[in-house]
Amino acid sequence: MDSNATTTEQKWSYLFEEFENPSSQNGKNILGGKGAALANMTKLGLPIPPGFIITTDCCNAYHANDKVSPPGLWDQVKRQVSALETKLGRGFGNPENPLLISVRSGSPVSMPGMMDTILNLGLNDETVKGLVRQTNDERFAWDAYRRFVSLFSQIVLGIEHEKFERVLDRYKAGTRMDSELTADELKEIVSIFKKIVVAEYFKEFPEDVDEQLKMAIAAVFDSWMGKRAVDYRRVHRIPGDLGTAVNIQSMVFGNLGETSGTGVCFTRNPSTGEARLYGEYLLNAQGEDVVAGIRTPNPISVLETAMPDIYRNLQEICNQLEHHYREMQDIEFTIERAKLYILQTRTGKRTGASAVKIAVAMVKEGLIDERTAVQRVSPEQLDQLLHPMIDPDDTTEVLATGLPASPGAAQGIVVFSPDEAEEMAKAGDKVILVRRETSPDDFHGMVLAQAILTQHGGMTSHAAVVARGMGKPCVAGASDLNINYSHNEFSVGDITVTRGEWITVDGTHGAVYRGKIPTVQPHLDEDFELLMKWADSFRRLLVRANADTGHDSDVARNYGAQGIGLCRTEHMFFGENRLEVMREMILATGAGNREKALDKLLPFQKQDFIEIFRAMAGLSVTIRLLDPPLHEFLPNKVELLAELTELKFRARQSGPGDMDLLIDEIADKRRLLRRVEQLSEANPMLGLRGCRLGIVVPEVTRMQVRAIVEAACEVAGEGVDVRPEIMIPLVSTAEEFKNQAEIVREVARQVMNEHGMDMNYLVGTMIELPRAALVADQIAEVADFFSFGTNDLTQTTLGLSRDDSARFLPFYVDKKIYPDDPFQTLDTVGVGELVKIAIERGRKTNPKLKVGICGEHGGDPRSIEFFNSIGLDYVSCSPFRVPIARLSAAHSAIRSAN
């Protein structure tokens, strides 16, 4: 290692050209990211203003030694400065021909809270005159000095920026621009600035350039331990001993007239991925002028005609850097009197579309291999690609924010009831359904809405889950909304939005806008397909989809799903005509009437299964038996009660004729209410649901199994390869499983006999209760597969209702009590441990046990990483997440192979 080159004294600093292998990880660790890039570009022979780097080790030594620089540092710095002096023929602090430098921080990982850049260091009352001579531009020189004094005072001496700004404002008198200040005025300003320094700092502004440099270096080191930086590291778990490097570089100027300029440039288009330079520049300007936005920069293409040599030079450098880094680069450059300098290069940020395009193109160009290409696209980028998004250039202000419950953006007119949503959508309107919260009663409206917006509920509330299942944008838990159903309006602060107004919902970012905000539509081209093919070649985990209908199954298969991991049969009951029959079944008294209602439901279910089996020919289809508590299918108790109270009151006021009618109505209503009350539960999540229903009311299990197996037999009769897997929900003991599995096997045998067929099918269970995980060995003895229902497992393991937690979860995540929302990213320490226990114990008694996961976490990249690491066979997620899961599974496999 270079840093051990001398024996007597550690090497604390390197000239850009001096470090052996700056683009290695070691180089980055010692030189910081920015320094390593500068050193590397220097080695590549690019036009980099000369400079040197003080190492991160030095920063650590400084802090280890109570903020005293290690011995020898200053001698080394002086040697490096004199090397610069020699190279440039200027002198640091030389009044005749001064060398000016910039001082920047630069840690191995990019991090906010670190020190800002100090420019023009080396100026004082003497050297400023040398700068005038060098540039023949008095105004420029004093402007540079003015900037330096205020920046240094602010950053190194800690004097408030505002104090200097006030002086400038006085000189500009509110009308003139900075650039209109004359040299004489600037001289006065510098002199006033220095008085401010004495008043605030109790010492003179340092005229000694060595003193300036020493103080600037210490300021960089100090900023590493500044509150903002320390907080950021704690939150992002960045080790504190990385340290920061200090980059010291000779100045070049883009504001020395019309042959000078400054700009930024991407080697390829970061929005589209097109392989052409992309960026913008300004002539006679410094970097901060571009940022200030007072003048409009030119697109980089203008440079091609304006300064063809410079452009050609830039193009060559871009090619060289892309080939060197094998990555798209984001480059800062400066032109000083018609000479191009490169000031920084780094990996360019990009959109999902661009990421895919660039990754595929680079494979074709031979720059990277397929494995690297797959790793170059993040799941978040892919997600962008799959949904419409708000035009990134749009600047409309956000009306309200909530949870990003289902990605994508959509516009529509506001409606407040599912009936109205249905009616208007059928009439051709685009509607957005706005509800306090949604329930299965709202389903018919949700299906036809463009997007869903709710005031309450979390990432896994009914609205969120259903919306994700349908690939529709949803913002949930937008708690600033104040919805007034009776006035058909909602308000946010002072703003009121009434029924019929247009709004735009951005489910990707959890934002709501007034009006129609332009959106960008997704486009899945052959590059996408190719990248996904490569991803599939690396992954081990299978990816299935959660789908409840033939249509969803088709979508899922198109997105590459390798089967259905979860078909929720209850969703089928919410369709038109069906809810009525379902209620009939629930309200039935006596098994006979109940079976009659069930007989009516059977054909509906069967038809759904037929479509799903056809869509999933040759692939496994896991069908879960009825899971939710029955009262979910009944009208709301509170509303019923209000209706009843009103009816009773009317009856009291009415004449005898009306009274009779009303009394009948009251009796009906009361009967319904009684049943709703009987079925209502204090904690429905922990109540009579899942296999408990099937055990208490076995007729329901029988009907469902009959529908599944009849459908399977019929579709198999068409010559289709049908692979049903019947899943028993909410099991917590082997006895429960046996009870239901016995019914399943009996009915299946009977139906197959009726069809004269024999067919393989599996019977397995959801593992969604902690106890099930703990006794997985007992359950696995009798079950063919486990599917982890990590939504419910999270709810029970953490004692956390997903419907109710929205009120405090953000607070919890914010305070880092939970590292993440556990309904989005699996709590690997708690819930994950139960999953591990269950797999280990389950496979012990049943080595052939198939193990998958069908909770919302099946589509979450970080959770997929965990599922891959613990050896699950598959993940299952909503159809629209399938590509993301495929990519994440590939990433995990590649990482674990490394």
Next chain:
Amino acid sequence: MDSNATTTEQKWSYLFEEFENPSSQNGKNILGGKGAALANMTKLGLPIPPGFIITTDCCNAYHANDKVSPPGLWDQVKRQVSALETKLGRGFGNPENPLLISVRSGSPVSMPGMMDTILNLGLNDETVKGLVRQTNDERFAWDAYRRFVSLFSQIVLGIEHEKFERVLDRYKAGTRMDSELTADELKEIVSIFKKIVVAEYFKEFPEDVDEQLKMAIAAVFDSWMGKRAVDYRRVHRIPGDLGTAVNIQSMVFGNLGETSGTGVCFTRNPSTGEARLYGEYLLNAQGEDVVAGIRTPNPISVLETAMPDIYRNLQEICNQLEHHYREMQDIEFTIERAKLYILQTRTGKRTGASAVKIAVAMVKEGLIDERTAVQRVSPEQLDQLLHPMIDPDDTTEVLATGLPASPGAAQGIVVFSPDEAEEMAKAGDKVILVRRETSPDDFHGMVLAQAILTQHGGMTSHAAVVARGMGKPCVAGASDLNINYSHNEFSVGDITVTRGEWITVDGTHGAVYRGKIPTVQPHLDEDFELLMKWADSFRRLLVRANADTGHDSDVARNYGAQGIGLCRTEHMFFGENRLEVMREMILATGAGNREKALDKLLPFQKQDFIEIFRAMAGLSVTIRLLDPPLHEFLPNKVELLAELTELKFRARQSGPGDMDLLIDEIADKRRLLRRVEQLSEANPMLGLRGCRLGIVVPEVTRMQVRAIVEAACEVAGEGVDVRPEIMIPLVSTAEEFKNQAEIVREVARQVMNEHGMDMNYLVGTMIELPRAALVADQIAEVADFFSFGTNDLTQTTLGLSRDDSARFLPFYVDKKIYPDDPFQTLDTVGVGELVKIAIERGRKTNPKLKVGICGEHGGDPRSIEFFNSIGLDYVSCSPFRVPIARLSAAHSAIRSAN
């Protein structure tokens, strides 16, 4: 072993006097319980009718060999029979002087479903004449024959009892008694019986006495594999290879005139424990006559004057048996023509009072040691002792049944509202509060009721938990009740009970009676105290109590509690005046108003703590910070809504003057409703409660800690040894704990400084979520103690709401899907495993960690056994369960020492 005595042929049968050591476990295993007792009594020289026993091994051999008796059995039986013949001077099948025998089953463990006794075997058309000669009583002889034929036909040949009964009925013509039938009639009846046998059995009734005996023996063996016996064994996990013995004994008759008789006798009083013979007898009668209840038996004391010699003889035998078995005995005897025979002895069943009295007396008499005495009293018996019970002699029919939610019996008049309960109780009436279910709103009425009866809810519903805490009887989930609040009545089937009627509630057995049923009051005497002292000397587990007030703490300490394991601070908020202030706090907008309300609550809390600390001087007091969701303190949403609807309707109908008033009222109501709606949760059990409240609203934690520490400082200032332990509820991550513990320590430090005091106190947590158990190592690093909240831990681990599970739990337990109600007896396999994991992981990082349990299971004997075995430091239960927990802990310690 005796059974291996011969080499060529196994010994399948033993004369009563033949077996070496019949009272050993081996004796019981081979001879069965009944046989071992007969053999033993014979060896003791008691007057036992001679007989022999066929071993359980023989039964197993019979079944192993496809229901063929093993070779040699019959030869052995014949040898034993001839030994009896020799001993008694009679011949089996000898028409001149016949030997009659009884055949009985008898397995090593007492078991229903086994074969009934066959009496008078050896009778046929010839030997019956010999019996006439022996007894000089023709009627007696034919009556014996008639009984034998019907019993044998029924038990051995499997012919329905009814077929014979019908014949008898015809002869009695509905008016005469069995004993009025003449000898001639009995002869006719026997002949008809035999024809029935041919018609049903297709064979003649076996006249051959050997054939009779062979068939009877086989019938005993067969009954071992009968459905009822097999089911019973499966349910009670009794191994099937125990087998049953066959007891064959010569007959004696209690119905041979006025010097004959039969009776049963306890060596001590099974109700009171008094050390005097207790029992009853009938002259000239057989056992079945006593059972039939046609004649009223005499108390055994009458025998002392009627037949003093017999009585003295019986008394001596009883003494001898008690000394031999060192246990109270339940003896059957027969007197045949002035000679006493003992037919059976076994351990006598007894009440709780009797059990304690006998155990203590036997220690004093030197019969048993203290350890044995402690083991002689079961927790269930102790429980009886601690509560009033329905007079065991009362025969009133049960009106309705429900869950035995809180033990004890009480009478009172029915009321349906807590307000009325309060009002009437304060006026001096004894009331029973009848509710669909109870909520904290009902608390003021529950406190003053004699007992509580609910239609809904399980063993751990609000009603049940509160009632147990107060030691008040409660029957919960009496689902046959149909309560009509508006008519102030409830009905069960056709019976309607209206407000003001007397009922009696038996919470020990879950029964409800109409009217005032006599009850027996508990009486805790010095024997009880002595026994508990002995129990305490054996146990390792400490026993604390769950108590929320000074009064409860006093009760608990009187019952021997060694501290408070759980003080629920929220119960304090339900008291008079306090609920108002609590609501004020919840409805407050802004932290300032909230703190004002909290300041009002502080003195209430503090006063409670002062009383508790005083009551628990020198003992630990664990105080849990606020746990339940806030909406529990607010009015019911449904009721509010109904009120609002009614108000709105009235407003519409009213004149302008009223309208104004109503509109104000509506606005108020609406504001309240809005807050209730905001706070209402889909699954409050998994919502914003426990430490989540304290994290979101830290002012509440601050107020509570201040109240605790101020109280502690004040009481300590009185010279009392105060040991507060502050418990943070519903923790699932170490971060939550740290957040709250920091506040606790900060406020405690502050208050102690204000008082100029320093005091030891602990800060710990409830472990009541699966995740907490899994990350117990992390939590234990920062916590001083764990207290397992096994109620909530059961709810989350099993995904089972205790409020809602009453609808299917009985069904589950009945179907053996759960072995027990998991809210009563800990689910050791699931929940228990988490407890074990938590203790193991917790002690790994904090070896000094104090570990206890404060859920309902802390008072359940079987759960205590488990808690003892896994090394908990203490259990905590309701004050009235403390003695039971002490005894159970002693039992567990003794068992684990063995």
